[in-house]
Amino acid sequence: MEEISGLNFTIKRENILSALSCISGIVERRNVIDALSCVQIKASQNTVTLTASDLDISIIASLEAQIFTTGEVKVSAHMAYDIIRKLPIGLDVEFRLSNTKLSITCGNSSFSVPVVTAGKIFPIEEDHFIFNFELPAADFFNFLTKIKFAMSADDARYNLNGVYIHSYKQTLCCVATDGHRLSSAKIKQKIEDDFGVIVPRKAVTEVLKVLDEKHNLIIKLSQTKIQFECSQYILTSKLVDGTFPDYEKIIPADEGMSLVIDSSKFADAIDRVSVVILDKVKPIKFFLKNNELILHSVSSDSNYATESLEVEYNGKELEIGFNSRYLLEVLSCIKGKCELIFYDENSAMLIKDRDSKSFLHLVMPMRI
Incomplete structure (x- = not known):
């Protein structure tokens, strides 16, 4: 059995909570290899180091703490996270190792969790970074x-x-x-x-x-x-x-037919029109003509919705369908006006942020 060394330190609750929150997203609650569901806690000098890995991703967090006794221990990462997040805000937390148990104390609350002695946590080895x-x-x-x-x-x-x-x-x-x-x-x-x-x-x-x-x-x-x-x-x-x-x-190089509209206003209209569709995929059809965009949806059980929007558009008349969820995800990233660029009913639509040239989105059409 692996020897358990001493460990005793105090740390701010918010600091270790933030680190454990990140770690809990990497390790599974249960794993056939016990160490892969654990966080290794190591106290040395004025630093507590938390390490976890799932063999594909590893994370190391270095936190300031008041160290009384150096040492290291492995415990369930999710158990530690669940305990810390339920503790009162703004207090210090004390960790103390006693034989095969790790005690966690904060204010009037005290917890004791078993330590894991089998296996080791191996962070992803560093390569020759080029x-x-x-x-x-x-x-x-x-x-x-x-x-x-x-x-x-x-x-x-x-x-x-x-x-x-x-x-x-x-x-x-x-x-x-x-x-x-x-x-x-x-x-x-x-x-x-x-x-x-x-x-x-x-x-x-x-x-x-x-x-x-x-x-x-x-x-x-x-x-x-x-x-x-x-x-x-x-x-x-x-x-x-x-x-x-x-x-x-696959990104069109040619100039297409441009439509400009406020992204928030556009997203709200799409959300309203698609609400009648109860299926997982919510198709919505665009009808485009001079300075007008008509949004239209019909559900499998004949629910119906339509909405007309005034837009900046002077291209040819066009009828084209899209997955509304794809559109809403793009529009949620654009705060001001967006530009939609169309080519024909079978080609992908470009979406650009009028306030930033850094981002570009492409959405394929749907047959509706």
């Missing part, structure tokens, strides 16, 4: 938030199950697609050489939790791994071993 660059965490958070909804959830198309991050001519690009819609973001970024990697969807979800918008983000890349370092967190993930499609070929 790319290393830095950018504001707020910019990267904004990028991922506005494109992540387009990632595929289809395991059969594993090369689409994430975000494609690549660089080209001093531009950092992030792209996601599921084959029905595509979202991309670009920003000027000084990077020595061009690269292209696919970051898994779970890593995308988890890195958003650790980004502190007041700090910069350091990104390191190897052939098989990516590492994000921001504030007190280091998150390392394996990359998707696959080839992302040449997405630029």
Whole structure:
């Protein structure tokens, strides 16, 4: 049996809660390998280090604490998180190891949880990182938030199950697609050489939790791994071993018929018209003519809705259908006016943010 060393420290409840919240998204509540459902807590000098891994993603959080006795221990990550989040706000929490139990005390509350002695937590090993660059965490958070909804959830198309991050001519690009819609973001970024990697969807979800918008983000890349370092967190993930499609070929280069409308007003109208459709997929049809857009929906049990909107449009008359959920997800990312660009009833529609040239969205039509 692994020897259990002493451990005793106090830490601010909010600090360790934030770290455990991030960790609980990576590890499973139960795992056939006990250590993979645990968080390793290590106290040394004035720092408590929390480490967890699911063998594909690992996270290390370094937190300030008052250390009385150094040592380390493994406990259920979700149990620790559930306890800490229920404690009173603004208090310090004391952790003390006694034999095979870890006691957690805060105010008048006291808990005792068993420690795990079997197995070890192995963080994802660092490779020889050949790319290393830095950018504001707020910019990267904004990028991922506005494109992540387009990632595929289809395991059969594993090369689409994430975000494609690549660089080209001093531009950092992030792209996601599921084959029905595509979202991309670009920003000027000084990077020595061009690269292209696919970051898994779970890593995308988890890195958003650790980004502190007041700090910069350091990104390191190897052939098989990516590492994000921001504030007190280091998150390392394996990359998707696959080839992302040449997405630029499907983005129309020709000028199409442009429609301009306030995104919030547009989203509200789509939401109203689609409410009569009770199916999971909520198709909605557009009827376009001079400075007018008519939204129309009919459900399988003959519910009906229609709404007319005044828009800036002087293209030819057009009838085209879309999945309303795809449209609402895009519009939720645009605060002001958006521009919709149409080509014909069988071609994808481009959606642009009139206030930012950094983002572009593409939505395929539906036959209704």
